[in-house]
Amino acid sequence: MSAVKRMTKYLTAVQAMREEGVEWVSSQDLADALGLTSSTVRQDLSHLEFSGTSKRGYQTRGLEDILSKVLGADTTWRVVVVGAGNLGKALALHEEFPRRGFNIRGIFDNASEKVGTDVGRFKVRDMRDLPAFAGKEKIDVAVIAVPTHAAQQVADIIIASGVKGLLNLALAHIIAPQGVHVVDSRIVASLLELTHSMKFGS
Amino acid sequence: MSAVKRMTKYLTAVQAMREEGVEWVSSQDLADALGLTSSTVRQDLSHLEFSGTSKRGYQTRGLEDILSKVLGADTTWRVVVVGAGNLGKALALHEEFPRRGFNIRGIFDNASEKVGTDVGRFKVRDMRDLPAFAGKEKIDVAVIAVPTHAAQQVADIIIASGVKGLLNLALAHIIAPQGVHVVDSRIVASLLELTHSMKFGS
DNA sequence: TAGATTGTTAATCGATTAACAATC
DNA sequence: TAGATTGTTAATCGATTAACAATC
Numbered sequence: 001m002s003a004v005k006r007m008t009k010y011l012t013a014v015q016a017m018r019e020e021g022v023e024w025v026s027s028q029d030l031a032d033a034l035g036l037t038s039s040t041v042r043q044d045l046s047h048l049e050f051s052g053t054s055k056r057g058y059q060t061r062g063l064e065d066i067l068s069k070v071l072g073a074d075t076t077w078r079v080v081v082v083g084a085g086n087l088g089k090a091l092a093l094h095e096e097f098p099r100r101g102f103n104i105r106g107i108f109d110n111a112s113e114k115v116g117t118d119v120g121r122f123k124v125r126d127m128r129d130l131p132a133f134a135g136k137e138k139i140d141v142a143v144i145a146v147p148t149h150a151a152q153q154v155a156d157i158i159i160a161s162g163v164k165g166l167l168n169l170a171l172a173h174i175i176a177p178q179g180v181h182v183v184d185s186r187i188v189a190s191l192l193e194l195t196h197s198m199k200f201g202s
Numbered sequence: 203m204s205a206v207k208r209m210t211k212y213l214t215a216v217q218a219m220r221e222e223g224v225e226w227v228s229s230q231d232l233a234d235a236l237g238l239t240s241s242t243v244r245q246d247l248s249h250l251e252f253s254g255t256s257k258r259g260y261q262t263r264g265l266e267d268i269l270s271k272v273l274g275a276d277t278t279w280r281v282v283v284v285g286a287g288n289l290g291k292a293l294a295l296h297e298e299f300p301r302r303g304f305n306i307r308g309i310f311d312n313a314s315e316k317v318g319t320d321v322g323r324f325k326v327r328d329m330r331d332l333p334a335f336a337g338k339e340k341i342d343v344a345v346i347a348v349p350t351h352a353a354q355q356v357a358d359i360i361i362a363s364g365v366k367g368l369l370n371l372a373l374a375h376i377i378a379p380q381g382v383h384v385v386d387s388r389i390v391a392s393l394l395e396l397t398h399s400m401k402f403g404s
Numbered sequence: 405t406a407g408a409t410t411g412t413t414a415a416t417c418g419a420t421t422a423a424c425a426a427t428c
Numbered sequence: 429t430a431g432a433t434t435g436t437t438a439a440t441c442g443a444t445t446a447a448c449a450a451t452c
Contacts, residue, residue: 003419004398008391012350012373026433034375038433039421046435054428055432072397090292096349096373096390141396147298148214165400167393171214171298173236183396188298189210190387191369194343195274196206197383198367205443228409240409241445248411256452257408 003044004071009034010044011067018060026057076101077140080133080163082154084109084117084124087169088145093120105137127157134161141165148172155182205246206273211236212246213269220262228259278303280340282365284356285347286311286319286326289371293345295322307339329359336363343367350374357384 013033017025027041034041045058050066052058068074079102081092091097092107107119110127117124125133133139142158144151144166151170158166159180166182168174171189176182215235219227229243236243247260252268254260270276281304283294293299294309309321312329319326327335335341344360346353346368353372360368361382368384370376373391378384 004395005391007398008373008388008394009375011394012391013375016351016374028433033377035377037421039423040419042433042435043420052434054426054434056428057433070398070402071394072401073394075397075401077393077397085297086292086295090288091389093288094389095287097393100390100393102390102393140400141393149218165396167389167396169389171210172218173211173215175235175237181396181399183392183399185387185389185392186210187293187296187369187371187387188302188304189207189214190385191279191299191302191304191343192210192213192273192275193206194367194369194383194385195277195279196209196272197385198342199274199277200272230409239445241447242443244409244411245444254410256410256450258452259409 003047006034006036006040006044007067007071010041011064011071011073014060014064014067018064022060024053024057025060025063027052029057073101076103077165078138079104079141079143080130080137080139081107081143081145082109082127082130082158083145083147084111084114084119085145085147088143089119091143091145091169092122102141105139106133108133127154130157131161134158134163139163141167143167143169144174145169205249208236208238208242208246209269209273212243213266213273213275216262216266216269220266224262226255226259227262227265229254231259275303278305279342279367281306281343281345282332282336282339282341283309283345283347284311284329284332284360285349286313286316286321287347287349290345290347291321293347293371294324304343307341308335310335329356332359333363336360336365341365343369345369345371346376347371 027038030041031038048066050062081088084107092104097104106125107122108125108127108130114124115126142163144154146154148171151172152174155166155174159176164180168182168184171186174182229240232243233240250268252264283290286309294306299306308327309324310327310329310332316326317328344365346356348356350373353374354376357368357376361378366382370384370386373388376384
């Protein structure tokens with residue numbers, strides 16, 4: 001697991017602890033909660049502009065703040081969802097997004113029978129309007145929720161629209177130029193990883 | 203990226219190639235398509251019970267077959283979705299799942315106002331019925347699509363029901379005993395990774 | 405044959421862990 | 429003070445890449 005992935009876990013863990021009123025947390029506590037070694041935790045956290053305290057550990061408040069900052073969770077990001085299938089529609093309405101600073105601005109599809117239909121408070125827009133919309137609305141991130149075979153083509157349109165961040169939910173691998181960031185969150189691929197480990201030990 | 207994650211990428215790439223009628227693929231071709239080095243590709247594929255051919259590369263048909271087998275994509279897996287929010291409902295109806303051998307058997311929630319409502323061809327079932335259902339239906343995998351704070355508690359019920367594979371979509375980290383396999387596919391965490399890399403170079 | 409491409413060994417690189425002095 | 433816990437250095441481990449002989 002990469003350090004950044006662990007940062008997202010530290011953030012959620014420390015947020016949960018803060019809600020329970022915990023004020024200090026040691027590297028060992030975090031390690032136990034997340035299945036890591038305390039050494040890994042200390043290494044990771046030592047790269048932050050934030051220090052722990054001997055004998056007490058890390059203050060949860062400060063740790064949450066710095067992790068939020070490092071992960072961009074203290075900023076609001078303007079997001080579109082591309083693909084108005086079941087998954088795309090669910091994501092457009094997903095409550096966890098606004099709560100974490102991801103502000104959904106619209107949902108797009110290229111199927112004419114879907115364009116204009118309602119998805120919660122949104123109307124599905126035509127893919128052809130994406131470039132203009134992305135510019136006008138200053139879109140930061142596009143979520144790709146289209147079938148495998150359409151993913152690269154859709155990505156190309158998004159990239160040409162000037163959007164610099166892509167979250168790819170399709171099973172396909174996406175090729176993007178330097179300066180455009182792509183992160184995969186491919187649910188079916190994760191299921192295949194899972195069944196692999198179930199078939200052949202961990 | 204772990205070798206298994208790459209295997210899922212090889213599988214999709216080689217399936218796409220086969221659909222286009224490509225019969226042979228070299229390690230360099232695969233590397234170019236997936237943004238890897240040919241050396242990594244050869245290392246990965248050399249562990250499979252399948253050999254390439256000098257001067258020609260790997261036969262797409264054979265490669266697809268062995269990758270399917272290794273990833274468990276040649277088997278049918280019996281799956282329940284836990285959590286009937288927007289995301290859970292979308293997953294229960296997601297077409298990519300049955301296409302890849304994941305057979306959704308039911309959807310569960312613990313909110314009484316959701317229990318009994320329709321989600322496509324399913325009726326939402328009560329969480330309390332999960333243990334009996336999982337046993338009777340021989341459920342292999344549960345997909346956790348509940349809010350962060352409920353994730354561990356729901357996981358505990360699933361594990362107690364004898365299900366050995368968990369796909370966790372919640373932002374929380376899940377603790378499971380030996381022998382129970384957990385894979386994360388946390389969309390919001392992936393968005394945080396993305397915004398991190400957008401804020402601080404790649 | 406000559407050339408392309410595999411499979412594998414060895415080298416490099418990076419990430420994880422262990423160990424421990426510094427510190428409160 | 430004594431003890432707990434950090435931050436950091438060094439050691440280990442594993443994953444990626446380079447190189448090249450084997451092969452068709």
